[in-house]
Amino acid sequence: MSEMECVMEIPEDAFNPVEPFLRMDRMPHIWCAGCGIGTTVNCFVRALLNSKADLDKVAIVSGIGCTGRVAGYAQMDSFHTTHGRAIPFATGLKLANPELQVVVYSGDGDLFAIGGNHFIHAARRNMDLKVICVNNMIYAMTGGQSAPTTPGHATTSTAPYGVFEPAFNLVSLAEAAGASYVARWTTYHVMQLARSMEEIFKKKGFCFIEVLSPCPTLYQRRNKMGDGLEAMKYYKKASKIRHGAPTSECALTKDGEIVVGKFVDRDRPDYLELLRSQMVESLGERYAEPEMACEDAEVTCSL
Amino acid sequence: MQSLSEIRIAGFGGQGVILAAMVVGKAGAIHQGGYATMTQSFGPEARGGSSSAQVILSNEPILYPYVTQPDVLVVMSQEAYTRFTPELKHGGTLIIEQDLVRLGQVPAGVRVFGVPATRLAEELGRKVVLNIVMVGFFGAVTRLLDPDALRKAVADSVPPALQKLNLQAFDKGFEYGTLRISQSGESGDAESIIPTLESVP
Amino acid sequence: MHADPKGVLTGVHFLDGDHACCEGTLAAGARFSAGYPITPSTEVVERFASRIPTVGGIFIQMEDELAASIAIQGAVWGGAKAFTVTSGPGYSLMMEHIGYAAMTETPCVFVNVQRGGPSTGLPTLPAQADMMQARWGSHGDYGIVALCPSSPQECFDLTIEAFNLSEEFRVPVMMMLDECVGHMTEKVVIPKAEEIEITPRRFTKEPPEKFHVYEPKENQVPEMVQAGAGYRFHITGLTHDERGYPNMNIDAQDRLVRRLQDKLKPLANGRGLCETENLEDAEVVVVSYGITARVAQRALQLARRRGIRAGKFRLITAWPFPLERIRELAGRVKAFVVPELNLGQMVYEVERAAAGQAAVLSVTHAGGGVHDPEAILNAIVEAARL
Numbered sequence: 001m002s003e004m005e006c007v008m009e010i011p012e013d014a015f016n017p018v019e020p021f022l023r024m025d026r027m028p029h030i031w032c033a034g035c036g037i038g039t040t041v042n043c044f045v046r047a048l049l050n051s052k053a054d055l056d057k058v059a060i061v062s063g064i065g066c067t068g069r070v071a072g073y074a075q076m077d078s079f080h081t082t083h084g085r086a087i088p089f090a091t092g093l094k095l096a097n098p099e100l101q102v103v104v105y106s107g108d109g110d111l112f113a114i115g116g117n118h119f120i121h122a123a124r125r126n127m128d129l130k131v132i133c134v135n136n137m138i139y140a141m142t143g144g145q146s147a148p149t150t151p152g153h154a155t156t157s158t159a160p161y162g163v164f165e166p167a168f169n170l171v172s173l174a175e176a177a178g179a180s181y182v183a184r185w186t187t188y189h190v191m192q193l194a195r196s197m198e199e200i201f202k203k204k205g206f207c208f209i210e211v212l213s214p215c216p217t218l219y220q221r222r223n224k225m226g227d228g229l230e231a232m233k234y235y236k237k238a239s240k241i242r243h244g245a246p247t248s249e250c251a252l253t254k255d256g257e258i259v260v261g262k263f264v265d266r267d268r269p270d271y272l273e274l275l276r277s278q279m280v281e282s283l284g285e286r287y288a289e290p291e292m293a294c295e296d297a298e299v300t301c302s303l
Numbered sequence: 304m305q306s307l308s309e310i311r312i313a314g315f316g317g318q319g320v321i322l323a324a325m326v327v328g329k330a331g332a333i334h335q336g337g338y339a340t341m342t343q344s345f346g347p348e349a350r351g352g353s354s355s356a357q358v359i360l361s362n363e364p365i366l367y368p369y370v371t372q373p374d375v376l377v378v379m380s381q382e383a384y385t386r387f388t389p390e391l392k393h394g395g396t397l398i399i400e401q402d403l404v405r406l407g408q409v410p411a412g413v414r415v416f417g418v419p420a421t422r423l424a425e426e427l428g429r430k431v432v433l434n435i436v437m438v439g440f441f442g443a444v445t446r447l448l449d450p451d452a453l454r455k456a457v458a459d460s461v462p463p464a465l466q467k468l469n470l471q472a473f474d475k476g477f478e479y480g481t482l483r484i485s486q487s488g489e490s491g492d493a494e495s496i497i498p499t500l501e502s503v504p
Numbered sequence: 505m506h507a508d509p510k511g512v513l514t515g516v517h518f519l520d521g522d523h524a525c526c527e528g529t530l531a532a533g534a535r536f537s538a539g540y541p542i543t544p545s546t547e548v549v550e551r552f553a554s555r556i557p558t559v560g561g562i563f564i565q566m567e568d569e570l571a572a573s574i575a576i577q578g579a580v581w582g583g584a585k586a587f588t589v590t591s592g593p594g595y596s597l598m599m600e601h602i603g604y605a606a607m608t609e610t611p612c613v614f615v616n617v618q619r620g621g622p623s624t625g626l627p628t629l630p631a632q633a634d635m636m637q638a639r640w641g642s643h644g645d646y647g648i649v650a651l652c653p654s655s656p657q658e659c660f661d662l663t664i665e666a667f668n669l670s671e672e673f674r675v676p677v678m679m680m681l682d683e684c685v686g687h688m689t690e691k692v693v694i695p696k697a698e699e700i701e702i703t704p705r706r707f708t709k710e711p712p713e714k715f716h717v718y719e720p721k722e723n724q725v726p727e728m729v730q731a732g733a734g735y736r737f738h739i740t741g742l743t744h745d746e747r748g749y750p751n752m753n754i755d756a757q758d759r760l761v762r763r764l765q766d767k768l769k770p771l772a773n774g775r776g777l778c779e780t781e782n783l784e785d786a787e788v789v790v791v792s793y794g795i796t797a798r799v800a801q802r803a804l805q806l807a808r809r810r811g812i813r814a815g816k817f818r819l820i821t822a823w824p825f826p827l828e829r830i831r832e833l834a835g836r837v838k839a840f841v842v843p844e845l846n847l848g849q850m851v852y853e854v855e856r857a858a859a860g861q862a863a864v865l866s867v868t869h870a871g872g873g874v875h876d877p878e879a880i881l882n883a884i885v886e887a888a889r890l
Contacts, residue, residue, distance in 0.1 A: 023738070025749075055736065056732065056733070056734040056736070057732055059731045059732070061578070071738070071740075072740060072749070072750060075736055076736050077581075077731040077732065077735070077736055077737060078736075078737075078738045078739070079578070079581065079740075080738070080739065080742065080750075081604070081741065082574060082600055082601065082604050082741055084570075085570060085571070085574040085601070088538075088566060088567075088570070088571035088572075088575045088578070089574045089577060089578035090578060091564070091566075091571075091575050092536065092538060092574070092576055092577065092579035092580075092582065092586065093581055093731060094578075094582070095562050095564065095575075095582070096536055096578070096579035096580075096581075096583055096584035096586070097582035097583055097584075097730070097731055097732050099732060100582065100731055100732050117568065117571075118571055121566075121567040121571075275562070279557045283557055283558060286557075286558045287557055287558065288557065288559060288560035289560060290560055290561050290562050291560045291561070292535045292536055292561060292562070292579070292582065292583060293582075293584065293730070294583060294584060294704070294705050325518065325689065328690075332518055332690060332691040333516050333691055338690075338691070339518075339690065339691070340690050341518075341520075341688070341689035341690070342684075342687060342688050342689070343687065365690075365798075366798045366799065366801045366802045366805075367798065367799055367802050367877060368684060368688050368798065368874070369873075369874065
């Protein structure tokens with residue numbers, strides 16, 4: 001009852017600091033009760049607040065899936081693209097308009113099954129993209145099918161007798177492919193997650209954060225892992241913070257230890273720096289800095 | 304009235320067959336103010352041994368883009384000679400790199416001109432310009448194009464550093480062709496300018 | 505607005521269709537291209553990769569055609585004019601993103617240098633067998649524009665037109681080359697920049713608080729905006745309302761999808777490009793496009809010489825199809841002859857337009873070469889006897 005009283009004390013005109021960052025005219029959102037995606041969005045907003053980002057210069061790109069809907073709720077230039085292709089869309093956006101902070105916000109199925117090839121190539125190029133992957137270990141939007149992240153022995157609607165395919169270790173994959181920054185948190189680690197997000201906003205190059213997040217409706221329920229709260233308890237109990245841990249030792253299992261922390265933070269020249277230095281080396285003064293924005297009719301007339 | 308000439312140039316990959324065709328086409332279309340369409344064979348066969356390109360020259364817009372029966376066939380390899388000679392038009396002109404092609408049964412009514420283009424190119428110190436020697440020779444013996452137009456086309460088809468060498472190659476081929484034509488007399492007695500089998504190494 | 509001289513290689517050149525197309529993209533103001541190598545289209549991006557660093561832009565070779573066809577759309581929303589180039593299997597892979605461009609009304613250009621298919625087919629030889637795929641290849645109902653050049657000169661000219669139309673109507677525009685036109689080298693005249701007309705992107709003048717990203721404006725086309733300009737807009741491939749917000753009901757779907765097709769009506773009715781000859785007295789009309797139109801022209805000359813009143817209708821804008829013009833002709837000619845490098849594609853549109861008023865003869869070719877003009881002539885002769 002004390003919880004209830006607490007809620008009642010909030011005045012009607014109370015201001016939620018998250019509001020200016022969200023498209024409040026689109027609320028309520030579509031995510032289930034106990035889903036962790038909203039928690040990650042809160043962390044994202046907190047990171048934007050703390051880093052005093054100019055929201056006019058932040059663009060968010062999502063693919064398809066539950067996490068793919070984040071772009072639709074973010075009050076900034078936001079792109080809900082096709083399944084798996086958030087990263088190549090973001091690549092074009094960033095190259096055409098390098099002053100943008102381009103964040104890719106999508107799910108594990110979107111980024112690592114259908115979009116896996118794009119992920120490794122963007123990491124290889126060290127494209128200046130900030131990739132946040134909400135990993136709920138399942139295809140949730142389509143009703144609970146196996147993902148390349150579903151751990152062995154878990155059951156899904158397409159693996160009713162248990163998953164036997166080995167799963168991707170996303171942080172190890174990201175590091176091997178060349179990411180400049182790699183971290184993993186769970187939706188229990190809200191402070192750490194927000195801080196990691198803040199860090200990647202300041203870092204140049206391809207940055208990757210994996211966030212373990214419960215899907216109570218499909219993954220938890222089917223695997224008898226309880227509700228969202230049970231997931232938090234599990235995350236709290238099973239997580240070990242080990243900054244700098246070798247990512248190869250950080251694979252996830254169905255109910256084993258979850259190694260979290262910042263694993264990789266290295267400086268490599270990003271794609272645009274590499275492009276520029278190669279062109280200057282080959283072309284010297286003939287190289288023309290990219291001027292990508294096409295002109296506006298009115299602007300041209302007034303000149 | 305449309306006056307149209309079909310030309311095929313063929314040889315090994317690496318002999319500069321395509322560039323030779325490019326020069327001929329450019330001369331016709333740009334420097335002489337007529338029309339020219341150049342096509343080339345693509346595909347696996349163009350990556351390996353053989354290479355072939357076709358040029359159509361005309362005083363009117365060219366509709367059908369491919370050569371069906373060449374008026375002029377320029378060959379720089381035995382394989383190209385064997386493959387393409389049968390399609391040469393009756394009364395057409397066959398131009399061979401005489402050190403690389405051994406003549407067999409030449410179709411009746413075909414005029415044959417031979418040039419030791421590789422040797423002439425080597426005299427200039429660079430074997431690679433044999434294609435431009437061939438173009439010069441082609442220009443002299445066919446007279447299909449204004450020599451100045453061809454020369455200009457050579458000049459603007461090669462990198463500036465190689466311009467002088469290529470123009471020398473063109474002139475060398477052209478002079479060789481002019482000499483052969485004058486030796487064969489006004490009548491253009493073809494027999495006298497076919498290299499004898501003995502001359503083929 | 506005139507072309508930016510930085511991208512215009514003014515002069516008289518001897519170029520193949522692929523290279524001329526690349527010069528067209530630069531003259532049109534394209535400063536971003538993403539591509540993936542595939543024969544016989546690669547020369548377009550090879551030239552772009554070589555030219556663009558001195559013009560001021562970026563070429564990126566992506567990991568596949570899916571990536572290339574969406575990266576260009578990211579670049580467009582970032583403010584650039586952008587295009588991709590492909591052929592055969594690569595075009596099949598791009599289909600989903602042609603639909604995305606149509607749905608999100610992203611102005612961009614897809615160059616398809618058609619080769620023989622299906623599947624890997626004939627990588628180095630011509631066909632015109634992607635004409636229906638260009639129109640209908642992505643799922644759902646939408647509209648696109650497709651232009652068919654017949655020469656390297658047109659590869660240059662029509663590529664500029666493709667960019668202009670994509671900006672005016674906010675649709676993906678298909679440049680439908682074929683291997684023959686793409687690899688054929690001819691004289692290409694590139695005019696001075698001030699002689700090249702460019703349709704500028706129609707950026708909104710509304711302030712952000714009044715702006716709706718999909719509010720239909722002039723000719724049912726919404727106004728453009730670019731990321732980073734303070735509009736904080738939302739783009740989605742889901743059925744959406746004027747704010748760009750997902751709105752998945754029958755009314756929203758009907759309004760949106762009908763508009764995506766209807767906005768192209770001016771191009772179907774009169775503004776589409778075509779080349780006609782001897783239609784006044786024609787009893788037989790040859791409808792053709794691309795390289796086949798040139799081959800057909802030779803057949804037409806032979807037919808006229810035989811005293812057959814044959815006329816020419818060359819489709820330059822193949823999509824939207826000029827249904828009304830063909831229907832009008834159908835009322836006064838005996839027959840249409842439709843040669844194409846496929847087993848019958850655009851001929852169905854001609855039949856639909858003719859609606860039984862005139863006979864329609866298809867002259868098919870499975871691809872790998874061009875028609876023998878005699879085959880087209882025979883069809884003209886047969887049609888004249890009807």
